[in-house]
Amino acid sequence: xxxxxxxxxxxxxxxxxxxxxxxxxxxxxxxxxxxxxxxxxxxxxxxxxxxxxxxxxxxxxxxxxxxxxxxxxxxxxxxxxxxxxxxxxxxxxxxxxx
Amino acid sequence: xxxxxxxxxxxxxxxxxxxxxxxxxxxxxxxxxxxxxxxxxxxxxxxxxxxxxxxxxxxxxxxxxxxxxxxxxxxxxxxxxxxxxxxxxxxxxxxxxxxxxxxxxxxxxxxxxxxxxxxxxxxxxxxxxxxxxxxxxxxxxxxxxxxxxxxxxxxxxxxxxxxxxxxxxxxxxxxxxxxxxxxxxxxxxxxxxxxxxxxxxxxxxxxxxxxxxxxxxxxxxxxxxxxxxxxxxxxxxxxxxxxxxxxxxxxxxxxxxxxxxxxxxxxxxxxxxxxxxxxxxxxxxxxxxxxxxxxxxxxxxxxxxxxxxxxxxxxxxxxxxxxxxxxxxxxxxxxxxxxxxxxxxxxxxxxxxxxxxxxxxxxxxxxxxxx
Numbered sequence: 001x002x003x004x005x006x007x008x009x010x011x012x013x014x015x016x017x018x019x020x021x022x023x024x025x026x027x028x029x030x031x032x033x034x035x036x037x038x039x040x041x042x043x044x045x046x047x048x049x050x051x052x053x054x055x056x057x058x059x060x061x062x063x064x065x066x067x068x069x070x071x072x073x074x075x076x077x078x079x080x081x082x083x084x085x086x087x088x089x090x091x092x093x094x095x096x097x098x
Numbered sequence: 099x100x101x102x103x104x105x106x107x108x109x110x111x112x113x114x115x116x117x118x119x120x121x122x123x124x125x126x127x128x129x130x131x132x133x134x135x136x137x138x139x140x141x142x143x144x145x146x147x148x149x150x151x152x153x154x155x156x157x158x159x160x161x162x163x164x165x166x167x168x169x170x171x172x173x174x175x176x177x178x179x180x181x182x183x184x185x186x187x188x189x190x191x192x193x194x195x196x197x198x199x200x201x202x203x204x205x206x207x208x209x210x211x212x213x214x215x216x217x218x219x220x221x222x223x224x225x226x227x228x229x230x231x232x233x234x235x236x237x238x239x240x241x242x243x244x245x246x247x248x249x250x251x252x253x254x255x256x257x258x259x260x261x262x263x264x265x266x267x268x269x270x271x272x273x274x275x276x277x278x279x280x281x282x283x284x285x286x287x288x289x290x291x292x293x294x295x296x297x298x299x300x301x302x303x304x305x306x307x308x309x310x311x312x313x314x315x316x317x318x319x320x321x322x323x324x325x326x327x328x329x330x331x332x333x334x335x336x337x338x339x340x341x342x343x344x345x346x347x348x349x350x351x352x353x354x355x356x357x358x359x360x361x362x363x364x365x366x367x368x369x370x371x372x373x374x375x376x377x378x379x380x381x382x383x384x385x386x387x388x389x390x391x392x393x394x395x396x397x398x399x400x401x402x403x404x405x406x407x408x409x410x411x412x413x414x415x416x417x418x419x420x421x422x423x424x425x426x427x428x429x430x431x432x433x434x435x436x437x438x439x440x441x442x443x444x445x446x447x448x449x450x451x452x453x454x455x456x457x458x459x460x461x462x463x464x465x466x467x468x469x
Contacts, residue, residue: 009133009158013174043174047158051178059157093157 003088014041028083030062031074063090102424103466104432106440107136110458112151114169121430121444124453138419138462142208146466150216152203160202164232175232179220182239189251198222207262219259223276238288246310253277253313260418261317265324278313283342294342316418318360320367328370330360335372337397348397353384359421364429368396373416382413392447406450419462434460
């Protein structure tokens with residue numbers, strides 16, 4: 001299982017309290033995690049990445065294993081610790097303004 | 099027994115204020131969607147318990163919420179606003195071409211006849227329509243495509259379509275206003291559009307016949323007289339008696355004719371309200387006195403309404419979508435401020451009370467009269 005953490009606003013929107021556990025088919029990448037997340041919680045569509053281009057929204061960041069992965073390709077395999085569920089894939093709202 | 103429900107959108111959430119028809123005691127519910135910018139909420143005239151809300155942040159983008167129980171519970175509906183075809187460009191502030199980019203929904207206007215149909219005015223300026231209760235949205239692309247779109251330029255607040263007026267006597271007729279492009283009219287349900295800005299004069303636009311480029315802040319209409327339109331422009335209060343074909347200035351004796359909202363009394367089509375603001379560089383009332391001005395003659399002659407409003411040290415603004423009226427026998431008038439107060443008058447503006455204060459900055463106020 002893949003573990004995903006969401007920022008507070010998106011947890012509320014999705015109706016979840018803590019981490020989200022997801023089954024991801026095939027290679028574990030940012031793209032496949034987000035596909036699975038949006039399939040489970042359709043309300044999150046458009047809030048993390050653009051509906052059409054699938055580009056990450058500018059003030060959303062992705063972290064895992066202490067690394068900022070925001071600028072990595074969405075198709076790049078994520079670290080094994082994310083793929084095995086040892087570490088969460090964290091979706092974070094950037095610190096910017098009030 | 100009648101009741102009034104006031105829908106308040108703020109920078110950090112939505113609030114719903116409710117009172118009986120006396121409008122003396124108010125129950126405040128909220129914040130709904132705390133922490134989110136709530137640009138606008140509006141109820142369906144057909145099914146008043148159906149309310150649509152525009153929710154967004156710079157972080158997570160745009161959401162549309164719908165309630166079918168008067169704002170008690172909400173459901174996120176469709177939030178995909180995709181411009182029709184190749185979006186093209188409009189002018190940027192410096193006059194260079196800039197790609198059309200969706201930023202947010204400024205205004206939601208539910209149909210007068212169908213609870214599943216709703217219009218959305220967005221930034222960058224375009225008009226969208228949903229016919230399935232907000233689940234999906236489709237651009238009425240004839241507006242941007244009528245010819246002048248590439249020349250539209252944003253106002254200081256962005257290139258926003260902020261006003262949508264539906265003609266109750268003709269379902270095919272729609273008016274919209276865009277900062278800083280101007281006002282536009284469709285006579286075929288939104289398929290084709292024409293600019294209706296003749297008579298507007300704006301500093302910085304030397305051509306008095308300029309078809310577009312005017313910073314229209316708000317237009318208003320009384321439902322019984324859809325040929326008569328009132329406008330608060332960046333500077334100047336204007337009226338049209340021919341459905342927007344021509345405009346004339348009715349600023350008259352206003353202390354300043356800069357401002358944002360304009361609205362019409364529910365039962366007196368020639369009684370209109372504005373909130374004069376000092377200038378385009380000083381967005382607060384002149385002399386620190388918050389005054390609504392009322393004209394009972396459709397403009398030109400104005401009286402200051404001050405009773406119950408702060409008359410010293412007041413430096414708030416009242417934004418374009420932050421004034422509304424109810425339709426009770428004695429018309430109620432409501433407006434919200436950037437200081438977080440919502441003021442209400444149950445006597446057509448003669449006296450005012452803050453029905454809530456210390457909210458986040460108020461972006462929009464709408465009123466539902468429930469019978």
